[in-house]
Amino acid sequence: MRANRRTFLKDAAAAAGLVLVGCEAAAAAQTPARPRAARGPVVIRGRRIRTVDVHAHCAVPAANALVRRQAPAPTGDQASLLTFDAEPLAQRLAAMDAQGIDVAVLSINPNWYDVDRDLADKVVAVQNDAMANFCAAHADRFAAFASVALQFPDLAAQQLEDGVKKMGFRGAAIGGSVAGAELADRRFDPFWAKAEALGAVIFIHPQASGMAALSGRLRGNGMLGNVIGNPLETTIALSHLIFEGTLDRFPGLKICAAHGGGYLPSYMTRSDRGCETFPSQCTAGVPRRKPTEYVKQMYYDSLVFTPEALRHLVAEVGADRVVMGTDYPYPWVDAPVDHVLGTPGLSDGDREAILGGTARALLRLT
Numbered sequence: 001m002r003a004n005r006r007t008f009l010k011d012a013a014a015a016a017g018l019v020l021v022g023c024e025a026a027a028a029a030q031t032p033a034r035p036r037a038a039r040g041p042v043v044i045r046g047r048r049i050r051t052v053d054v055h056a057h058c059a060v061p062a063a064n065a066l067v068r069r070q071a072p073a074p075t076g077d078q079a080s081l082l083t084f085d086a087e088p089l090a091q092r093l094a095a096m097d098a099q100g101i102d103v104a105v106l107s108i109n110p111n112w113y114d115v116d117r118d119l120a121d122k123v124v125a126v127q128n129d130a131m132a133n134f135c136a137a138h139a140d141r142f143a144a145f146a147s148v149a150l151q152f153p154d155l156a157a158q159q160l161e162d163g164v165k166k167m168g169f170r171g172a173a174i175g176g177s178v179a180g181a182e183l184a185d186r187r188f189d190p191f192w193a194k195a196e197a198l199g200a201v202i203f204i205h206p207q208a209s210g211m212a213a214l215s216g217r218l219r220g221n222g223m224l225g226n227v228i229g230n231p232l233e234t235t236i237a238l239s240h241l242i243f244e245g246t247l248d249r250f251p252g253l254k255i256c257a258a259h260g261g262g263y264l265p266s267y268m269t270r271s272d273r274g275c276e277t278f279p280s281q282c283t284a285g286v287p288r289r290k291p292t293e294y295v296k297q298m299y300y301d302s303l304v305f306t307p308e309a310l311r312h313l314v315a316e317v318g319a320d321r322v323v324m325g326t327d328y329p330y331p332w333v334d335a336p337v338d339h340v341l342g343t344p345g346l347s348d349g350d351r352e353a354i355l356g357g358t359a360r361a362l363l364r365l366t
């Protein structure tokens with residue numbers, strides 16, 4: 001099965017006029033902790049493509065110690081893979097090479113939305129200092145989204161401004177909700193206003209804690225809190241930003257949603273039809289445009305799992321709205337570049353944009 005898929009991917013890439021260097025080596029990336037070989041650069045019609053992964057995780061142990069929490073270990077006990085220590089860094093760089101990733105944009109899933117202001121300020125400061133220093137020392141391979149204490153929107157706005165203006169961050173990473181509050185709550189408007197003014201990208205990544213209301217039904221076998229809960233959290237978050245008018249109040253926002261935007265892009269026309277069918281249940285004039293128009297103005301990572309799923313995402317939101325994501329070091333995907341190269345119906349320009357062109361422009365990467 002896997003061999004057939006690889007053959008298909010290589011054939012599809014060859015048909016598109018692509019040159020893949022050492023593409024079979026991508027199989028080594030199935031376990032990011034132990035890549036066996038580097039695949040080499042990605043070249044499309046003789047042009048070297050500088051690829052960007054917008055969805056790559058890290059952790060700052062000193063910050064986790066402050067809140068006495070840990071990020072879930074990607075492979076059993078290997079929490080160290082999330083850190084910047086020498087050995088994990090060597091493994092990460094080898095995994096990036098094996099997968100064909102030139103630049104990884106790091107982010108940290110918030111685990112501090114329920115702590116007080118002083119502690120949240122400290123946690124974010126420790127994280128942002130560590131990430132900024134790391135990225136400055138490895139600017140050819142890494143960039144990052146700042147952490148922010150979004151439960152205190154004024155503080156988060158200041159942290160975002162400092163992060164972008166003084167520390168080299170490309171925007172901020174936030175959860176799909178904030179300790180039970182929706183991102184579309186008006187109290188977060190100061191944060192959205194700042195993000196819009198700065199032109200900063202806001203990367204929205206769901207968290208299991210955001211699905212607390214549904215947690216009873218997501219128990220049981222199969223990790224439903226993750227496989228269903230996470231994309232549902234994203235779907236709900238983006239839908240509120242649309243339907244509560246947040247994206248009308250801040251039309252210049254640059255939002256990038258993890259995991260292909262969850263379920264929203266796959267079924268977005270139902271969002272158009274709802275208020276048409278039952279207008280009495282919708283506030284007149286909110287949102288100002290059709291919901292699908294807002295879906296098409298946001299960005300989505302490529303973390304959907306088949307060529308057909310990525311083809312469909314591109315068909316719904318546009319090739320210029322999809323950017324590559326891997327979720328490293330969580331081993332959800334083994335060959336993210338081949339995933340894009342092997343997706344049918346894309347032009348060479350589309351592939352170049354998804355692999356790195358759009359992200360480089362959006363995040364102002366060189």
Ligand SMILES: [Zn+2]
Nearest residue numbers: 055057205327
């Ligand atoms: Zn992730």
